Amino acid sequence: MRQGKDKLQGTLEMLVLRVLASSGELHGCAISDRIADISAEALRVEEGSLYPALHRMEEAGWVTSDWRASDNNRRARFYSITRRGRKRVDQVQRDWLAHVEAVTRVLKQA
Amino acid sequence: MGAFRRFASLFRARSIERDLEDEIRFHLEERARRNLVAEMDPAAAARRARDRFGSIDRAKRGMRAAHTPTAADAVMVAMSIGALVLATAMYWRAATHVYDLGPGVTPPVPLARLTPQYTMAARQAKIQGTVRVRCVVVKSGVCRDVTVIQSVDPSLGLDGAAVQALSAWRFKPARVEGKAVASRVFVDFAFALR
Numbered sequence: 001m002r003q004g005k006d007k008l009q010g011t012l013e014m015l016v017l018r019v020l021a022s023s024g025e026l027h028g029c030a031i032s033d034r035i036a037d038i039s040a041e042a043l044r045v046e047e048g049s050l051y052p053a054l055h056r057m058e059e060a061g062w063v064t065s066d067w068r069a070s071d072n073n074r075r076a077r078f079y080s081i082t083r084r085g086r087k088r089v090d091q092v093q094r095d096w097l098a099h100v101e102a103v104t105r106v107l108k109q110a
Numbered sequence: 111m112g113a114f115r116r117f118a119s120l121f122r123a124r125s126i127e128r129d130l131e132d133e134i135r136f137h138l139e140e141r142a143r144r145n146l147v148a149e150m151d152p153a154a155a156a157r158r159a160r161d162r163f164g165s166i167d168r169a170k171r172g173m174r175a176a177h178t179p180t181a182a183d184a185v186m187v188a189m190s191i192g193a194l195v196l197a198t199a200m201y202w203r204a205a206t207h208v209y210d211l212g213p214g215v216t217p218p219v220p221l222a223r224l225t226p227q228y229t230m231a232a233r234q235a236k237i238q239g240t241v242r243v244r245c246v247v248v249k250s251g252v253c254r255d256v257t258v259i260q261s262v263d264p265s266l267g268l269d270g271a272a273v274q275a276l277s278a279w280r281f282k283p284a285r286v287e288g289k290a291v292a293s294r295v296f297v298d299f300a301f302a303l304r
Contacts, residue, residue, distance in 0.1 A: 028133065029140040046164030047141070051133065052172025059112050059176050067129075072143070076136050077129070 012045060012053050014096065017062060017089035020081040025066070027076045028054060054079055062088050113183035114190075120179065130173045134166060208246050209284060209293045216285040218247045218293055226275035226299050229267035233303065237263045241272040241299045249290040251281045262301060272299040 019034045020026060026034065031054075032047050057063045062085030070076040081089070119126060138159045145155035163169070179187075209215045226241075242260035245253040256277050258269045276297055284293035 027136070027140070029137050029144070033144070047137065047162050048134075048164035048166065048169035049172070051130070051137075051169050052176055055130075055173045055176035059115055061112065070136070070140070074136055074139070075132065076140070077133050 010092070012049070013057055013062075014089060014092045015039075016050070016053060016057065017081055017085050018093070020063060020079060021086055021089055025078040025080045027070060027078050031079065057085070061085075113179065113186040116177055116179040116183050117187050119177040126174070126177055130170055133173075134163075134169060138163060207292070209286060209291050211284070211293060211295075214286060215291070215293065218251070218281040218284040218295060220279055220281055221251070222278075222280040224275045224278040226268070226271035226301070228301060228303075229271060232263065232266040232268050232301070235263070235266055236303060237266055237268060238302050239263075239268075239300075241269055241301065242296060243272050243276045243299065244294065244296050245276055246292055247281045247283055247295050248292045249283050251283050253277055253279055253281075253295075259296065268301055275299065 015035050016031055019031055019038070023030075023034060028047070028050055032045075032050055035045075054063065054065075058065055058079075061082060063079045063081055065077050065079050067075055068078050138156070141159035141162065142152070142155040145158050146152065150158065211217050239262040240260070241258060241262050243256060244259045245256040248254055253276055256273050258264075258273060262268045276299075279297075281295075283290040285291065
C-alpha cells in the first residue's frame, strides 16, 4: 500500500516539475490547471495534495518559491524549477518511460 | 542542504504557518474566480473550489510535515557540527603545535644575533659561567616564552641579560614538510672575564 502511495506521489512530482520546466513561474492553481489541461482532465488530483508536494520539492531543492502579486493583484506564491529540479525530472522521466516501454512490450507479447 | 533548511524552519514556524494559510486562501479564491469565468454562479464557484481542493486540514498537515526536521536530519546536523568542531580542533592543534627539534624537523636558523653584555655588578663580583635559555621560535621567526633553564647568578643581572639578548634574536623558522612551524630552541650564553 505504502509503495503505491509513494509511486503516486512521485508521479505528481514528476508532472509538476515537467509543467514548471516548460512554463516558468506558476502558482499552485495554475500548475493544477496546466496538468489537467495537458492530460485532458484524465489526471485530476485533489488540489489540496498539490501543496504538500510543492513544499516537499522546495525542501528538496527542486523548486523555489517567491511571493509576488498575481495577475489580479493578489499576493500569491509562485513556484519555479531549479537546475537540480531539471536534472531530477529528466532522470525520473527517463526511468518512467523505460518502465512503461517494458510493461508495454510484455503486454503486447503475452 | 535539506536537513539544515528544515532545522532552520524550526525558527520560522510562525511565518511558515501564515504562509500556508495565505497560500490555501489564495488558491481557493483563485479557483473560485476561474470557476466564475466558466459561468458558474458565485456560490457554486466557491463550493466547487472547496470540493476540488479536498481536505484543508490534510493539506496543512502535509505542508507542515514538509518543513519538519526528521530524526535523520537531526543526526545529519549533529554529525556536521561534530565534524566541524573536530576539524577546527585538529587545525588549531596543528597550527599552534610547538615542535621539538629532531628527525623530520628542519631546525630554525638564526638570522640576527645579539650578544649579551656583562653587568657592572657581575663583573665586579667576577662571576663567570654559562646561562642556558629556552624559547619558542614562532612561525614569524621571533622568540616567545623566553625562560632561563640554567642560571649563573640570578641576583647580579646575567640571567636577565641573556633573556634580553635572546628576545632580540630573529630566526628563519623551523620547517616540517616544507611548512614553517613553531619550535623549541635552547641557546647557551657563555660569560667569561678576560
